[in-house]
Amino acid sequence: MHLSDILRAPKVVLHDHLDGGLRPATIIELARECGYRALPSEDPAELAVWFRDAADSGSLERYLETFAHTCAVMQTRAALERVAVECAEDLAADGVVYAEIRYAPEQHLEAGLGLDEVVEAVNAGFREGERRTGGRITVRALLTGMRHTDRSLEIAELTVAHRDRGVAGFDIAGGEIGNPPARHLPAFQHLRRHNCHYTIHAGEAVGAESVHEAVQVCGAERIGHGVRITDDITVHDDGTATLGPLAAYVRDNRIALEVCPTSNLQTGAAKDYATHPIDLLRRTGFRVTLNTDNRLVSGTSMGEEFAHMVTAFGYGPDVFEEFTVAAAEASFLPLPERRRLIDEVIRPGYAALREA
Numbered sequence: 419m420h421l422s423d424i425l426r427a428p429k430v431v432l433h434d435h436l437d438g439g440l441r442p443a444t445i446i447e448l449a450r451e452c453g454y455r456a457l458p459s460e461d462p463a464e465l466a467v468w469f470r471d472a473a474d475s476g477s478l479e480r481y482l483e484t485f486a487h488t489c490a491v492m493q494t495r496a497a498l499e500r501v502a503v504e505c506a507e508d509l510a511a512d513g514v515v516y517a518e519i520r521y522a523p524e525q526h527l528e529a530g531l532g533l534d535e536v537v538e539a540v541n542a543g544f545r546e547g548e549r550r551t552g553g554r555i556t557v558r559a560l561l562t563g564m565r566h567t568d569r570s571l572e573i574a575e576l577t578v579a580h581r582d583r584g585v586a587g588f589d590i591a592g593g594e595i596g597n598p599p600a601r602h603l604p605a606f607q608h609l610r611r612h613n614c615h616y617t618i619h620a621g622e623a624v625g626a627e628s629v630h631e632a633v634q635v636c637g638a639e640r641i642g643h644g645v646r647i648t649d650d651i652t653v654h655d656d657g658t659a660t661l662g663p664l665a666a667y668v669r670d671n672r673i674a675l676e677v678c679p680t681s682n683l684q685t686g687a688a689k690d691y692a693t694h695p696i697d698l699l700r701r702t703g704f705r706v707t708l709n710t711d712n713r714l715v716s717g718t719s720m721g722e723e724f725a726h727m728v729t730a731f732g733y734g735p736d737v738f739e740e741f742t743v744a745a746a747e748a749s750f751l752p753l754p755e756r757r758r759l760i761d762e763v764i765r766p767g768y769a770a771l772r773e774a
Protein backbone atom coordinates (compact mmCIF):
# COMPACT_ATOMS: atom_id res chain seq x y z
CA MET A 419 0.00 0.00 0.00
CA HIS A 420 1.46 3.36 -1.02
CA LEU A 421 1.84 6.40 1.19
CA SER A 422 -0.70 8.41 -0.84
CA ASP A 423 -3.26 5.62 -0.41
CA ILE A 424 -2.57 5.51 3.32
CA LEU A 425 -3.22 9.25 3.59
CA ARG A 426 -6.46 9.02 1.60
CA ALA A 427 -7.82 6.01 3.48
CA PRO A 428 -10.70 6.98 5.80
CA LYS A 429 -9.71 6.53 9.43
CA VAL A 430 -11.44 6.42 12.79
CA VAL A 431 -9.50 7.08 15.97
CA LEU A 432 -11.05 6.16 19.32
CA HIS A 433 -7.99 6.61 21.54
CA ASP A 434 -6.17 9.93 21.20
CA HIS A 435 -5.38 12.28 24.12
CA LEU A 436 -5.93 15.99 23.51
CA ASP A 437 -3.03 16.89 25.83
CA GLY A 438 -0.74 14.38 24.11
CA GLY A 439 -1.20 15.72 20.60
CA LEU A 440 -0.40 19.43 20.51
CA ARG A 441 1.58 21.03 17.69
CA PRO A 442 5.08 21.79 19.03
CA ALA A 443 4.95 25.38 17.68
CA THR A 444 1.67 25.92 19.51
CA ILE A 445 3.14 24.75 22.82
CA ILE A 446 5.95 27.27 22.41
CA GLU A 447 3.57 30.12 21.59
CA LEU A 448 1.17 29.27 24.40
CA ALA A 449 4.08 28.97 26.86
CA ARG A 450 5.19 32.49 25.93
CA GLU A 451 1.67 33.83 26.33
CA CYS A 452 1.14 32.32 29.78
CA GLY A 453 4.69 32.79 31.06
CA TYR A 454 5.54 29.09 31.37
CA ARG A 455 9.36 28.94 31.36
CA ALA A 456 10.11 25.27 31.92
CA LEU A 457 9.87 24.00 28.33
CA PRO A 458 12.83 21.79 27.40
CA SER A 459 13.27 23.63 24.07
CA GLU A 460 12.00 26.74 22.30
CA ASP A 461 12.54 25.22 18.87
CA PRO A 462 9.51 23.32 17.47
CA ALA A 463 11.51 20.54 15.77
CA GLU A 464 13.73 20.05 18.82
CA LEU A 465 10.74 20.09 21.15
CA ALA A 466 9.00 17.39 19.08
CA VAL A 467 12.09 15.17 19.33
CA TRP A 468 12.39 15.88 23.05
CA PHE A 469 8.85 14.64 23.72
CA ARG A 470 9.27 11.46 21.72
CA ASP A 471 12.65 10.66 23.27
CA ALA A 472 11.64 11.51 26.84
CA ALA A 473 8.59 9.28 26.44
CA ASP A 474 10.65 6.46 24.96
CA SER A 475 11.77 5.07 28.30
CA GLY A 476 10.12 1.69 28.62
CA SER A 477 8.08 2.99 31.55
CA LEU A 478 4.51 4.31 31.54
CA GLU A 479 5.25 6.51 34.56
CA ARG A 480 8.06 8.34 32.75
CA TYR A 481 5.95 8.53 29.59
CA LEU A 482 3.29 10.33 31.62
CA GLU A 483 5.74 12.84 33.11
CA THR A 484 6.02 14.60 29.74
CA PHE A 485 2.37 15.72 29.98
CA ALA A 486 3.31 18.27 32.65
CA HIS A 487 4.55 20.53 29.84
CA THR A 488 1.46 20.26 27.66
CA CYS A 489 -1.02 20.61 30.50
CA ALA A 490 0.88 23.66 31.79
CA VAL A 491 0.01 25.61 28.63
CA MET A 492 -3.63 24.39 28.44
CA GLN A 493 -5.09 26.39 31.32
CA THR A 494 -7.17 29.11 29.68
CA ARG A 495 -10.30 29.03 27.60
CA ALA A 496 -8.46 30.44 24.56
CA ALA A 497 -5.61 27.93 24.84
CA LEU A 498 -7.95 24.95 25.20
CA GLU A 499 -10.07 26.12 22.28
CA ARG A 500 -7.03 26.62 20.06
CA VAL A 501 -5.59 23.20 20.90
CA ALA A 502 -8.95 21.57 20.14
CA VAL A 503 -9.32 23.40 16.80
CA GLU A 504 -5.83 22.34 15.74
CA CYS A 505 -6.45 18.78 16.89
CA ALA A 506 -9.48 18.50 14.58
CA GLU A 507 -7.57 20.12 11.70
CA ASP A 508 -4.54 17.84 12.09
CA LEU A 509 -6.65 14.69 12.30
CA ALA A 510 -8.70 15.67 9.24
CA ALA A 511 -5.48 16.27 7.29
CA ASP A 512 -4.48 12.71 8.26
CA GLY A 513 -7.69 11.29 6.75
CA VAL A 514 -9.53 10.86 10.04
CA VAL A 515 -13.30 11.07 9.50
CA TYR A 516 -14.38 10.41 13.09
CA ALA A 517 -12.42 10.93 16.31
CA GLU A 518 -13.08 10.46 20.02
CA ILE A 519 -10.60 12.71 21.79
CA ARG A 520 -10.01 12.35 25.51
CA TYR A 521 -8.55 14.63 28.16
CA ALA A 522 -8.77 15.05 31.92
CA PRO A 523 -10.73 18.24 32.77
CA GLU A 524 -9.25 18.24 36.31
CA GLN A 525 -5.81 18.95 34.82
CA HIS A 526 -6.91 22.29 33.35
CA LEU A 527 -8.08 24.19 36.43
CA GLU A 528 -4.82 25.87 37.49
CA ALA A 529 -5.69 29.32 36.13
CA GLY A 530 -9.15 29.38 37.64
CA LEU A 531 -11.39 27.71 35.06
CA GLY A 532 -14.19 25.51 36.36
CA LEU A 533 -14.78 21.97 35.09
CA ASP A 534 -17.78 23.03 32.96
CA GLU A 535 -15.80 25.88 31.42
CA VAL A 536 -13.01 23.49 30.44
CA VAL A 537 -15.49 21.18 28.70
CA GLU A 538 -17.23 24.10 26.98
CA ALA A 539 -13.91 25.53 25.69
CA VAL A 540 -12.77 22.19 24.26
CA ASN A 541 -16.19 21.55 22.70
CA ALA A 542 -16.16 25.02 21.11
CA GLY A 543 -12.75 24.22 19.62
CA PHE A 544 -13.93 20.90 18.21
CA ARG A 545 -16.99 22.55 16.62
CA GLU A 546 -14.80 25.24 15.07
CA GLY A 547 -12.32 22.62 13.85
CA GLU A 548 -15.13 20.63 12.24
CA ARG A 549 -16.35 23.82 10.56
CA ARG A 550 -12.88 24.78 9.28
CA THR A 551 -12.41 21.36 7.72
CA GLY A 552 -15.72 21.65 5.90
CA GLY A 553 -17.29 18.86 7.92
CA ARG A 554 -14.75 16.28 6.74
CA ILE A 555 -14.32 15.20 10.36
CA THR A 556 -16.67 14.66 13.29
CA VAL A 557 -15.12 14.94 16.76
CA ARG A 558 -16.52 13.87 20.12
CA ALA A 559 -14.92 14.26 23.53
CA LEU A 560 -14.33 11.61 26.18
CA LEU A 561 -13.78 12.96 29.69
CA THR A 562 -10.98 11.23 31.55
CA GLY A 563 -10.74 10.68 35.29
CA MET A 564 -7.18 10.20 36.57
CA ARG A 565 -6.60 6.91 38.35
CA HIS A 566 -4.30 8.35 41.02
CA THR A 567 -6.66 11.17 42.11
CA ASP A 568 -10.06 11.05 43.76
CA ARG A 569 -12.14 13.12 41.35
CA SER A 570 -13.45 10.35 39.10
CA LEU A 571 -17.03 10.54 40.42
CA GLU A 572 -17.07 14.29 39.78
CA ILE A 573 -15.78 13.71 36.22
CA ALA A 574 -18.39 10.99 35.71
CA GLU A 575 -21.05 13.50 36.80
CA LEU A 576 -19.57 16.04 34.39
CA THR A 577 -19.81 13.44 31.61
CA VAL A 578 -23.49 12.85 32.36
CA ALA A 579 -24.14 16.60 32.46
CA HIS A 580 -22.57 17.14 29.02
CA ARG A 581 -23.75 13.96 27.33
CA ASP A 582 -25.15 14.46 23.85
CA ARG A 583 -23.61 17.94 23.84
CA GLY A 584 -20.23 17.04 22.40
CA VAL A 585 -19.25 14.51 25.08
CA ALA A 586 -19.65 10.86 24.09
CA GLY A 587 -18.25 9.09 27.13
CA PHE A 588 -15.78 8.67 29.97
CA ASP A 589 -12.34 7.12 30.46
CA ILE A 590 -9.90 6.36 33.25
CA ALA A 591 -6.18 7.01 32.58
CA GLY A 592 -2.87 7.57 34.35
CA GLY A 593 -0.35 5.27 36.02
CA GLU A 594 -1.79 1.76 36.11
CA ILE A 595 0.52 0.18 38.69
CA GLY A 596 -0.94 0.59 42.18
CA ASN A 597 -4.11 2.29 40.87
CA PRO A 598 -6.57 -0.47 39.98
CA PRO A 599 -9.75 0.67 38.22
CA ALA A 600 -12.04 -0.74 40.93
CA ARG A 601 -10.98 2.22 43.10
CA HIS A 602 -13.28 4.23 40.83
CA LEU A 603 -16.37 2.03 41.11
CA PRO A 604 -18.63 4.90 42.26
CA ALA A 605 -17.82 6.71 38.99
CA PHE A 606 -18.68 3.67 36.88
CA GLN A 607 -21.86 3.07 38.86
CA HIS A 608 -22.93 6.66 38.26
CA LEU A 609 -22.29 6.31 34.52
CA ARG A 610 -24.22 3.05 34.34
CA ARG A 611 -27.13 4.50 36.26
CA HIS A 612 -27.28 7.21 33.61
CA ASN A 613 -26.69 4.86 30.67
CA CYS A 614 -23.41 6.54 29.71
CA HIS A 615 -20.57 4.96 27.77
CA TYR A 616 -17.10 4.40 29.16
CA THR A 617 -13.75 2.88 28.34
CA ILE A 618 -10.89 2.09 30.74
CA HIS A 619 -7.12 2.06 30.18
CA ALA A 620 -6.06 -1.45 31.21
CA GLY A 621 -3.56 -4.14 30.31
CA GLU A 622 -0.90 -1.59 29.37
CA ALA A 623 1.52 -1.62 32.33
CA VAL A 624 -0.25 -4.39 34.27
CA GLY A 625 -1.23 -7.81 32.93
CA ALA A 626 -4.46 -9.62 32.17
CA GLU A 627 -5.70 -9.25 35.77
CA SER A 628 -6.07 -5.52 35.11
CA VAL A 629 -8.19 -6.20 32.01
CA HIS A 630 -10.23 -8.65 34.07
CA GLU A 631 -10.95 -6.02 36.71
CA ALA A 632 -11.79 -3.38 34.09
CA VAL A 633 -14.22 -5.68 32.28
CA GLN A 634 -15.70 -7.88 35.00
CA VAL A 635 -15.65 -5.61 38.06
CA CYS A 636 -15.96 -2.19 36.42
CA GLY A 637 -18.01 -3.04 33.31
CA ALA A 638 -15.81 -1.39 30.65
CA GLU A 639 -17.36 -1.37 27.17
CA ARG A 640 -13.95 -0.92 25.54
CA ILE A 641 -10.40 -1.30 26.78
CA GLY A 642 -7.66 1.28 26.24
CA HIS A 643 -4.67 -0.75 24.99
CA GLY A 644 -5.60 -4.13 26.51
CA VAL A 645 -2.65 -5.75 24.78
CA ARG A 646 -1.53 -7.64 27.87
CA ILE A 647 -4.60 -9.80 27.48
CA THR A 648 -2.12 -11.97 25.58
CA ASP A 649 -1.15 -13.28 29.07
CA ASP A 650 -4.36 -15.28 28.69
CA ILE A 651 -3.61 -16.57 25.18
CA THR A 652 -1.36 -19.55 24.42
CA VAL A 653 0.26 -19.55 20.99
CA HIS A 654 1.27 -23.00 19.72
CA ASP A 655 4.22 -23.92 17.50
CA ASP A 656 1.99 -24.22 14.44
CA GLY A 657 0.76 -20.64 14.88
CA THR A 658 -2.68 -21.57 16.23
CA ALA A 659 -3.75 -20.10 19.55
CA THR A 660 -5.83 -21.17 22.53
CA LEU A 661 -7.73 -18.49 24.42
CA GLY A 662 -8.12 -18.62 28.19
CA PRO A 663 -11.48 -17.72 29.75
CA LEU A 664 -10.89 -13.94 30.00
CA ALA A 665 -9.52 -13.59 26.48
CA ALA A 666 -12.46 -15.63 25.15
CA TYR A 667 -14.92 -13.47 27.09
CA VAL A 668 -13.47 -10.22 25.72
CA ARG A 669 -13.36 -11.56 22.18
CA ASP A 670 -16.79 -13.20 22.27
CA ASN A 671 -18.46 -10.11 23.74
CA ARG A 672 -16.87 -7.93 21.04
CA ILE A 673 -15.26 -5.66 23.66
CA ALA A 674 -13.10 -3.42 21.49
CA LEU A 675 -9.39 -3.11 22.15
CA GLU A 676 -8.03 0.38 21.47
CA VAL A 677 -4.58 -0.70 20.33
CA CYS A 678 -1.80 1.92 20.09
CA PRO A 679 1.35 0.19 18.79
CA THR A 680 3.90 3.04 18.90
CA SER A 681 2.89 4.10 22.40
CA ASN A 682 3.23 0.45 23.51
CA LEU A 683 6.82 0.32 22.29
CA GLN A 684 7.65 3.47 24.26
CA THR A 685 6.08 2.33 27.53
CA GLY A 686 7.42 -1.20 27.28
CA ALA A 687 4.00 -2.83 26.72
CA ALA A 688 5.41 -4.38 23.52
CA LYS A 689 8.91 -5.08 22.21
CA ASP A 690 8.76 -4.08 18.54
CA TYR A 691 6.28 -3.66 15.70
CA ALA A 692 7.02 -7.06 14.16
CA THR A 693 6.06 -8.93 17.35
CA HIS A 694 3.33 -6.53 18.49
CA PRO A 695 0.27 -8.54 19.62
CA ILE A 696 -2.10 -6.59 17.34
CA ASP A 697 -1.71 -9.21 14.61
CA LEU A 698 -2.35 -12.15 16.96
CA LEU A 699 -5.39 -10.37 18.41
CA ARG A 700 -6.77 -9.67 14.94
CA ARG A 701 -6.18 -13.21 13.71
CA THR A 702 -7.90 -14.69 16.75
CA GLY A 703 -11.02 -12.60 16.16
CA PHE A 704 -10.83 -9.74 18.66
CA ARG A 705 -12.52 -6.45 17.83
CA VAL A 706 -9.26 -4.60 17.19
CA THR A 707 -9.00 -0.88 16.53
CA LEU A 708 -5.81 0.97 15.61
CA ASN A 709 -5.02 4.25 17.40
CA THR A 710 -2.38 6.91 18.05
CA ASP A 711 -2.69 7.40 21.86
CA ASN A 712 -0.59 10.60 21.79
CA ARG A 713 0.45 12.08 18.46
CA LEU A 714 3.05 14.45 19.88
CA VAL A 715 4.33 12.36 22.78
CA SER A 716 4.57 9.21 20.67
CA GLY A 717 5.69 11.11 17.55
CA THR A 718 2.98 9.48 15.47
CA SER A 719 -0.21 9.92 13.44
CA MET A 720 -2.87 7.54 12.14
CA GLY A 721 -1.06 7.50 8.79
CA GLU A 722 2.18 6.52 10.53
CA GLU A 723 0.49 3.77 12.53
CA PHE A 724 -0.93 2.42 9.26
CA ALA A 725 2.52 2.59 7.65
CA HIS A 726 4.10 0.65 10.56
CA MET A 727 1.45 -2.04 10.18
CA VAL A 728 2.13 -2.29 6.42
CA THR A 729 5.82 -2.85 7.12
CA ALA A 730 5.37 -5.23 10.05
CA PHE A 731 2.49 -7.37 8.77
CA GLY A 732 1.96 -6.49 5.11
CA TYR A 733 -1.53 -5.17 5.82
CA GLY A 734 -3.42 -3.70 2.86
CA PRO A 735 -6.73 -1.86 2.44
CA ASP A 736 -8.81 -4.89 3.52
CA VAL A 737 -7.31 -4.99 6.99
CA PHE A 738 -7.42 -1.21 7.40
CA GLU A 739 -11.05 -1.19 6.35
CA GLU A 740 -11.69 -3.94 8.93
CA PHE A 741 -10.00 -1.87 11.70
CA THR A 742 -11.84 1.28 10.64
CA VAL A 743 -15.26 -0.37 10.52
CA ALA A 744 -14.52 -2.03 13.88
CA ALA A 745 -13.71 1.39 15.35
CA ALA A 746 -16.89 2.94 13.96
CA GLU A 747 -18.94 0.03 15.36
CA ALA A 748 -17.29 0.37 18.77
CA SER A 749 -17.61 4.15 18.85
CA PHE A 750 -19.86 5.84 21.38
CA LEU A 751 -22.01 7.44 18.66
CA PRO A 752 -25.71 6.53 18.44
CA LEU A 753 -26.20 3.47 16.21
CA PRO A 754 -27.75 5.33 13.23
CA GLU A 755 -24.70 7.65 13.16
CA ARG A 756 -22.30 4.70 13.29
CA ARG A 757 -24.15 3.08 10.42
CA ARG A 758 -24.13 6.27 8.38
CA LEU A 759 -20.38 6.64 8.99
CA ILE A 760 -19.74 3.08 7.83
CA ASP A 761 -22.14 3.02 4.85
CA GLU A 762 -21.68 6.55 3.55
CA VAL A 763 -18.06 7.38 4.42
CA ILE A 764 -15.87 4.38 5.27
CA ARG A 765 -17.09 1.72 2.80
CA PRO A 766 -17.21 4.13 -0.19
CA GLY A 767 -13.80 5.56 0.79
CA TYR A 768 -12.13 2.14 0.70
CA ALA A 769 -13.98 1.19 -2.49
CA ALA A 770 -12.57 4.32 -4.14
CA LEU A 771 -9.07 3.43 -2.91
CA ARG A 772 -9.29 -0.03 -4.51
CA GLU A 773 -10.54 1.37 -7.83
CA ALA A 774 -7.77 3.97 -8.07
Ligand SMILES: O=c1[nH]cnc2c1ncn2[C@H]1C[C@H](O)[C@@H](CO)O1
Pocket residue numbers: 435436437438478482485520521522525562591592593619622681711712
Ligand atom coordinates in the same frame (compact mmCIF):
# COMPACT_ATOMS: atom_id res chain seq x y z
O1 LIG B 1 -1.40 5.42 27.40
C1 LIG B 1 -1.71 6.03 28.42
N1 LIG B 1 -1.93 5.34 29.57
C2 LIG B 1 -2.35 5.94 30.70
N2 LIG B 1 -2.53 7.26 30.79
C3 LIG B 1 -2.28 8.00 29.69
C4 LIG B 1 -1.87 7.44 28.49
N3 LIG B 1 -1.69 8.43 27.60
C5 LIG B 1 -1.99 9.58 28.22
N4 LIG B 1 -2.34 9.32 29.49
C6 LIG B 1 -2.73 10.28 30.53
C7 LIG B 1 -1.87 11.53 30.51
C8 LIG B 1 -2.83 12.64 30.23
O2 LIG B 1 -2.51 13.82 30.90
C9 LIG B 1 -4.15 12.07 30.67
C10 LIG B 1 -5.40 12.73 30.10
O3 LIG B 1 -5.37 12.82 28.71
O4 LIG B 1 -4.06 10.71 30.31
Ligand SMILES: [Zn+2]
Pocket residue numbers: 433435591619642711
Ligand atom coordinates in the same frame (compact mmCIF):
# COMPACT_ATOMS: atom_id res chain seq x y z
ZN1 LIG C 1 -4.05 6.50 26.37
